[in-house]
Structures are given as structure tokens and as C-alpha cells.
Amino acid sequence: MNAADQIRSIRREVQRAVLGVDRAVDLALTALIAGGHILFEDVPGVGKTVLAQALARAIQASFRRIQFTSDMLPSDILGVHIWRPDTQAFEFREGPIFAHIVLADEINRASPKTQSALLEVMAEHQVSLDHRVYPLPRPFFLMATQNPIEFQGTFPLPESQMDRFMMCIPVGYPDPQAESHILLTPSPERLLQQVRPVATTQDVLTLQAAAEQIYVHPDVLQYVVQLARATRRHPQVLLGISPRAGKHMVAAARARALMEGRPYVTPDDVQALCAPVWAHRLIPRMPPSTSPAEWAQRVLQDVLQQVPVPV
Missing domain, CATH: 1.10.8.80 (Magnesium chelatase subunit I, C-Terminal domain)
Structure with a gap:
């Protein structure tokens, strides 16, 4: 199977769960294969979380969702060193950022201090903590969301962070036929169950190398x-x-x-x-x-x- 066929098979599986928004699926795949990150700027309920979960299932990637809030600390995302009395040493407890695909939900609800914790993560795919460096899983793909309508209790993303997102797109509403099908589906989990694993994270790394x-x-x-x-x-x-x-x-x-x-x-x-x-x-x-x-x-x-x- 050549690269284009493999990408088409991944797209086909993602589209089993994400209906009627093919452009958003294509651009998310483009950003993943290009080694970048993507920001979905759209209203709630259009399938951003399902898209991220479906993509993770299709490529057999680890997936974590982080719900950003105003009281969140950088350690809640990156992780923290814990003292272990039995070993008389510090042990690093990984934060939820340590996954192949991470959904940063409502990223603009976090304070600027917490948002800044993602700068190194997005640019260098690593976490620096207490003079130690911890590499993130490869491939690493950050999919963030923010609501363009609601501004109360939010903190605008700084230019330095916006520039680290390869793409910023709306998901958009599905076409009428797809929306009718969604309304008849009991839950998003039912749609996600239809997504089959057709590639691996190693395949994605191979596709990224081929794109280069x-x-x-x-x-x-x-x-x-x-x-x-x-x-x-x-x-x-x-x-x-x-x-x-x-x-x-x-x-x-x-x-x-x-x-x-x-x-x-x-x-x-x-x-x-x-x-x-x-x-x-x-x-x-x-x-x-x-x-x-x-x-x-x-x-x-x-x-x-x-x-x-x-x-």
C-alpha cells in the first residue's frame, strides 16, 4: 500500500464517525502528516472531540483530553515530581500531555501562565521540568479548541502560541443528510465503535518522513x-x-x-x-x-x- 492509499484508508475510517465535515478531516490529516498542530475555532457540538478520538482510533494512538479551566496549573498538564520515601528519590508522574494525540479543549480558558506551558511542548515535543527533559511520544499531535463566540472567562492566546499552530480552522456544520444520520445515532460512542484501526503510529512517522x-x-x-x-x-x-x-x-x-x-x-x-x-x-x-x-x-x-x- 502506497502513502496516498494508506492516508485514504485512515480518512475513510475517521469519516465513519465524523460525518459531513470532510474538509475538516482532510485538514486535520494534513496537519498530522506535516508534523504540525491544529486549532479548531468553532461553536460547541460540531464534532471536534469525536474527530480527535476517531483519528486516534484509526492510527492506534494514545489519546488524552484536557479540559482547560482558569484555575489549572502547568503541572496539571505537564506532570510533577513526587517524592518516594521508599526509594528516597523523586519520581516523575507524567501529565496528560504525554500522549500521541492530545485534545486541549477550550484552551483559551486557561490562564496565560498555563497556556505558556504548551510553548515548548508544541515547538520541541518535550517537557522540561526541574532541569530534566522528558520527550513526548512520537508522533505528537495537539488538537486544541476554542469557542469564537463566548469570551467571558477566557484569555486570548498570545501571538507566539497562535504562530505555533500550523492551522486554525472551523469544523463547520455537517450537510443535511449527515446531520439527519447524526440525530438518529444514540451516542458519539456508537459512531466511534465503527472506526477500525487501519494504521499504527509508526506508519504515521513513515508518512511524515515521506512528506519531507x-x-x-x-x-x-x-x-x-x-x-x-x-x-x-x-x-x-x-x-x-x-x-x-x-x-x-x-x-x-x-x-x-x-x-x-x-x-x-x-x-x-x-x-x-x-x-x-x-x-x-x-x-x-x-x-x-x-x-x-x-x-x-x-x-x-x-x-x-x-x-x-x-x-
Whole structure:
């Protein structure tokens, strides 16, 4: 089985439980294969938790869900050293972050101090505690959620953390046929029981390594660079696309090419991923008249029209 077929089999299993939101499933798989993390910004009840659980079942990965609250401490996430009188030594008790797939539910309800505990985790896939370093399981995939409507009792994610999410997307509502099927299903667990394990975490690591070998033509690479630079020059933008965001774009485009069975990246890959990968990173000079997401997508459309497409 080649890489594209294996990815299709994983997608097919996830879609047994996550109905009618195929784009969200595809982008979550893209972020996983690209080695990034994803932020779902959507209202409650659209299937974010089920998506994470279904993906974990399909690839036989360990899964933990962390419900973020305002009184949560970094040690509640990372873990803590416990003194053992019988051995006269400290023992490290792992926190819930030590899993292949971690769902950080309502991440913006945690205090900035607790949110900052995830910075090293997301960038370096490790936990540093009391001068010791503990590596996380590989692959490590953080799937976070936040409600874009409710702001009471929340703390906005800082730019440094938003920039570490490869993608920020809405899940969206399912189509009418899928929604009817969901309404007749007794519980999400019934849908999850239909998901079969068709890959392993080692297979995912192999897919990630294969994605890194996808060819990126110098003209396509320059296309990404020019798009990023155009966002920094845009008159409405205070903070444009960073080099890290450019790296995320290249990695995501490679993963998309692998998913479609191509050994190379095309400009279409970049254009298709522009909003999911870059929109959440743009900071406006003035408060926009529309929602931040709509404003960012409009800016990116301007940039895509301005920068010539390589042929």
C-alpha cells in the first residue's frame, strides 16, 4: 500500500464517525502528516472531540483530553515530581500531555501562565521540568479548541502560541443528510465503535518522513516567500506572516501533495492552504469592521491576486 492509499484508508475510517465535515478531516490529516498542530475555532457540538478520538482510533494512538479551566496549573498538564520515601528519590508522574494525540479543549480558558506551558511542548515535543527533559511520544499531535463566540472567562492566546499552530480552522456544520444520520445515532460512542484501526503510529512517522521528501520547486518556494512578504507590506496588516509560518506552509503543502499521490508541490497546494495555515496569524492595524477571520481571508485573497503564480 502506497502513502496516498494508506492516508485514504485512515480518512475513510475517521469519516465513519465524523460525518459531513470532510474538509475538516482532510485538514486535520494534513496537519498530522506535516508534523504540525491544529486549532479548531468553532461553536460547541460540531464534532471536534469525536474527530480527535476517531483519528486516534484509526492510527492506534494514545489519546488524552484536557479540559482547560482558569484555575489549572502547568503541572496539571505537564506532570510533577513526587517524592518516594521508599526509594528516597523523586519520581516523575507524567501529565496528560504525554500522549500521541492530545485534545486541549477550550484552551483559551486557561490562564496565560498555563497556556505558556504548551510553548515548548508544541515547538520541541518535550517537557522540561526541574532541569530534566522528558520527550513526548512520537508522533505528537495537539488538537486544541476554542469557542469564537463566548469570551467571558477566557484569555486570548498570545501571538507566539497562535504562530505555533500550523492551522486554525472551523469544523463547520455537517450537510443535511449527515446531520439527519447524526440525530438518529444514540451516542458519539456508537459512531466511534465503527472506526477500525487501519494504521499504527509508526506508519504515521513513515508518512511524515515521506512528506519531507516531497519535491518543492524553487519557483514554488519563492512563491511562498513572496506571498509572505506581501502580507507584511499590506496596508491593513500590522503583523504579517513569519518565517515559521512560511515553513508551516511548505510542510503542509508537501503533506497535501503526498495525500494526493504527487511527488511534488504545486502552486495550487499553496493557494488551497493559504487561509487554514496563515489566516489566524495576521494582526490588523485597526479593528476590522468584520470578524477577524473574514478580514484575514480577505487580506489573503488580495495577496494571492497581487503575487504572480509561477508556471
